[in-house]
Amino acid sequence: MPEIKIGLEVHVQLNTESKLFCSCSTSQAEPNTNVCDVCLGFPGTKPVLNEKAVELAMKIGYALDCKINKKFLFSRKTYFYPDLAKNFQITQLETPIASNGKLKIGDRIIRIRRIHLEEDPAKIIRENNYVLLDYNRSGIPLAEIVTEPDLRSPREARIFLQKLQQILEFIYVSDFSKEGSMRVDANISITKYKNKYDYKKGWIKEKKEGGRVEIKNISGAKEVEKALNYEILRQKRLEQIKRETRLWNEKTKTTVSAREKEEEEEYGYIFEPDLPFIEISEEILNKIQSNLPELPETKRKRFLKYNISEEIIDTLLTDPELTRYFEYLCETHNEKASAILLAKYLKKTLNYHNLKLKDVKIEVRQLRRILDLMQQYLITEDVAEIILREMVNDYVKGKKIREPEQVLRDLKYEKPLEEEKIRKFVLDVIRENTKAVKDYQSGEKKSLDYLIGQVMKKTGRRVDPKKVKELLKSELD
Ligand SMILES: [Zn+2]
Known part of the structure; x- marks a missing residue:
């Protein structure tokens, strides 16, 4: 049996009124109308941190049994792409909001490595021969929840995500009825064992570790399970699995290669100079923790x-x-x-x-x-x-x-029959169904349901079956 290790990076949209670093609204609107100098990355503009987003991310931290970092900073993750007008994304590298947590599913403990805050890039809409960009999404606050590679099957990954979503709903940090409110990157590595004959040692098990493959941007728990199942089938057929990033296509139900996986260092992170160290007071932390639903x-x-x-x-x-x-x-x-x-x-x-x-x-x-x-x-x-x-x-x-x-x-609803009238029907039914009555009295419980059904029929269903059962039992027991 191959050994499967799955880790997840879950991006959750936080339920705030305004964006992470500006006062633009996060509500649905015509494309490119919820925008300003800050989230469009105009030169000279400065981000201002949304405190509500910090509070929500910390709530997630407490709900997942994490250690909360009350002192943290932000970093710029530099890359060039049209969905990012500034050419960098503000995120957290060294000091996530929370770390070292866990989530129990059944009797298994899945470790949470870290939870950090970051801004969402713009939405890219691909048409046949052009691309549209909607910057309304740019700057929407996300919490990224990263697990250790503790999950052992696609099914387990799905159960984990469903459980996580349930917790996030119950602590009111995210609204999952919104499109794209949970997007997942799943990484998977498979270690295969092959029986090999060695003429000195006899049959031995040869271990062959596959490269870590990351599947990007999957929406929802069910799709994650499907994508991982596909990926396992694909990798089983390969002799050598190379490290790479792939994309899940919901329509074709396949993954396609996107690029050779880059290392985090290649992004050229630098500290975000416009957001110096932020420290949350003990008092606020206690308040968040004690108000956790x-x-x-x-x-x-x-x-x-x-x-x-x-x-x-x-x-x-x-x-x-x-x-x-x-x-x-x-x-x-x-x-x-x-x-x-x-x-x-x-x-x-x-x-x-x-x-x-x-x-x-x-x-x-x-x-x-x-x-x-x-x-x-x-x-x-x-x-x-x-x-x-x-x-x-x-x-x-x-x-x-x-x-x-x-x-x-x-509905012109007629009130149900009074007890005395129901009793008459009950007695009628008992008289007319001697066999069922005998069966019931000799221990055949099912016959009672039959008798209840007969009474219901006679009364035009204007009675409560519970009441009928009660009356029948009082006559027969
Ligand atoms: Zn803005």
Whole structure:
């Protein structure tokens, strides 16, 4: 078996209002309108560091168990390319914001080598025989998170990135709904072992180390897995693997050679003279650390105590807003019912429209009302789902979101049957299905579901199946 070592450099766009070294906006706009003398690199202009970006990068450092450098400086990485109007990029070489961290995936620990701040270059749009440049991107703050080569398979790289993204979402440092908010360079080296016959020693294993290949600029965790899988197949066929940089093509699902890999020294780094040593006070550091939101893994452990299935908890943990709503609902309602309403029904409806909870202005108060109606047996889970679907639909159509009761009135919803009426149907069904009743009483649990189904049918589904189950059991057990 070949030995695979994978390391990742993850570029994450930080969620700031303005760029890293100027006051230009980071929001979406017509190409080349969010620009100024600084981010276009006019002579004589000086960068001013965005404190918010430093704070967000430090939050990542704390979330990944890093050592935080409270004193750091910036460097100029010199290269000539049209996406870089200054001919250099301001980044950090010697003193990253944070270093020596870790992220656990399952029982494996992936070491984080460093986290540093840098500015994004402009966006290059390649057309058939010309190139367009959008300098709106130039100067957008990025945190680069670099791992040690601790990952052992493309699958593991994907799981690592998904976990990392989840953490970054929960500490509110990046908005992953924005295009290009996570871009990854993945490096991979493969050591092969070959059986070789030596006439003195007999069969021996010969070790053959391949050169480190870097695949640049892959967007998202799934693409990283695909690119690495392709790269392993490609390298397996080669006798000699040379050190180089390759590009991943999402359309053809292949990597192509870009250049022989250059060493970091070749970039001719110099200190950035316009940004001298920056020192963050102990007080600010403590504030950042103590205000760090609860991490998803800690939340998960806490939610498990509520007797909710892991699947439901994992769904809640796909979105920090869902967990926030969940905690609010738990203040007044049963944890399990709240979790199911959010993770099963609301999330399903949101997914259908490709929406996030934060986009849709459904209020906690309205969800509480739906839970009330369920608790009083006035609606079933099915009806709760229909109400949520209608409310999300209101949002999609640009209308004011209706109250749950209004939705019920508009649907001409008839109240479920009263208990005494349901009991009549239950007794009917028991009388008409003697075989199923006998089966159930002799230990065949499945027959109960059949009986519940029969009652539901008879009542035109205007009852809560839980209630039916309860009544049937009280008659038969
Ligand atoms: Zn600017």
